[in-house]
Amino acid sequence: MEGQIHSETKLILGLRNSEEPIFAMVYNTYKTKLYSFAWRFLKNKELSQEIVQETLISLWTSRHQLDPRYPLGPYLYTIARRLTLNALRNAATAGIAREKLWSDLNEAHNETEEAILLADLQEFTDQSVAKLPRQQQLVFKLSRYEGLNHDEIAAKLNISKNTVNNHLVEALKNLRQQFRESGISYSILIGWLLLK
Template identity: 45%
Template sequence: MPPPLSVNPLLIAQLRNGSEQAFQSIYQQYHQAVYRFAYAFLKNDELSKEVTQEAFLSLWIHRQDLSETLPLYPYLFNKARRLTIDAFRRITSASRMQRELMTVQETLSNETEDTVLWKDLQQITADILKSLPKQQQMVFKLSRMEGLSYEEIAKELHISKNTVKYHLVCALKSIKSQLARYDVLYVAFIFYCSFVK
């Protein structure tokens, strides 16, 4: 993507000093270019918007590291590139997990002991979810059981998207560690959760 016009060094100085107005000006100038770059690779509107939002969130958080003498575009481009690669890897990983889930589903549907295993998994799931802090429980259920996006969960619980991501990451780490005690495959657990409403 060709770089937009360069940002006035004074605007960068104002951004470094915490000016939200300067940030908005920079956002207006660059956000379409960042979005188009992400969308060119991801072909997904929501993911491309997330990449754009996270790139600008990083710009705001690390604004004091910016140089008034260096162009802003390379910073945003590199951040958007890394975020796009991460999002692409998540898509690939999700596709691979989907294939694994189909294998688990076929196995479960073909064996007579499946009913017992399914009930066991149901109990294990309930026990693990109860052990999580309340906020992590809600975020996990809304994400993995209801299929809501980060933005939808944030609106539902009146918290930021970053807080949603934090709780989901903590929940998934805790779940994985607890599943080891039960000798249960993580993919089977997620497969079960996707059917619970």
């Protein structure tokens, strides 16, 4: 036991004197033990190896503060423990960040998908409206796009309110038929027109 203490004291004094062969000896003595310690918590080869490296680098950079009265092992395990806890904390934070990023990406994807769908629907509706007979097209646009009521359309086009109604009924019937033929639900058209 006394020989072990004497040997440990020699190691610490050698480190304090910046003796690289002593550091190599400490490295070889503790690397496997420190790796096993980190692995037990992290279950990750690369991270565990990083903990070993950082622990021993920390030992080397603070070698001048080492106290020969205290054993090296507990000192090294204290450093490794702190680094392992930091790695676990960072992994947990990264996991939360990864989940948030995934959620944001999905949300952005859904918004983009929705925007594309609306743009496609707009384009299809415009094409469908353009296929209507001229008067139906005019009445439909004044009603749905400009928000005019039947009386206002009748006055603007100098036609009867009844004629306006007939053109609208026919326009909607034609649009319903075009949407049915394309496989698009007519209720989507109505909902979309109500959003405009």
